[in-house]
C-alpha cells in the first residue's frame with residue numbers, strides 16, 4: 001500500500017501533467033439506469049427474472065461480457081444462455097443508451113478546467129466503443145476528447161494496463177505524466193500497473209466496496225474538485 005493522501009495535489013509537483021484519461025461509467029455519467037433497462041429487456045427476452053439496480057451497480061465496470069455473465073449467474077440461469085443473452089443485450093442497449101442516465105455534477109466544469117490547463121483528454125472505458133461514443137455525443141461531452149477507446153478497442157480491458165498504455169501512446173503523453181480519473185479498482189489497478197497517477201471519484205461504482213480502500217493517489221467528490229486540486 002502506498003501512503004494514503006487526502007488530496008491528489010502531491011503528484012502534480014512530482015511531474016507536470018500533459019494529459020488526462022477519464023473513465024466513463026460511474027465517473028462522468030451515472031449510467032446505472034441504462035444498464036438496468038437494457039438488462040431488464042434482455043432478461044425478459046430470455047424469460048428470466050429481473051435483477052435490482054443495486055445489484056447491477058456491483059457488477060458494472062468490467063465490460064459487457066462480465067456484466068452479462070454476472071447477471072445470468074445472479075438469476076441462476078444456464079450459462080449456456082450466454083450467446084442469446086449477449087445478442088439480446090447488444091440489440092437493446094443502443095435503444096436505451098443515454099435515456100436513463102445523467103452526467104454527474106462537476107463533470108463539464110472539471111473537463112473545461114483540465115482543458116484550460118492544456119491537458120489532452122482521452123475517454124477510456126470498458127463499455128463498447130460504439131456505445132461510449134454515442135453516449136458522449138448524446139450528453140454533449142464528445143467535444144472534450146481527442147481519443148475515445150472502449151472495452152473492445154484493445155486485446156485486454158482495465159484492470160489490465162494495456163488500454164492505458166495504448167491510450168497514453170495515442171495521446172503522445174508518457175504514463176507518468178498522464179492522470180487517470182476513474183471510479184473503481186479497475187481504473188486504479190490499471191493505472192498503477194501502467195505507471196499513471198490515479199485519482200478516484202467518491203460516487204461511482206466500485207463493486208460494492210469502499211472506493212477509499214482502493215490504492216490510489218487521491219479521492220475527490222467531483223471532477224471539478226480534481227481539476228481545482230491539480
Ligand SMILES: O=C(O)COP(=O)(O)O
Pocket residue numbers: 023024025026060061062063064124125126127128158
Ligand atoms: O463495464 C462497463 O461497461 C463500464 O465501464 P467503465 O467504468 O470502464 O466505463
Ligand SMILES: [Mg+2]
Pocket residue numbers: 023024025026027061182183184204205
Ligand atoms: Mg467506471
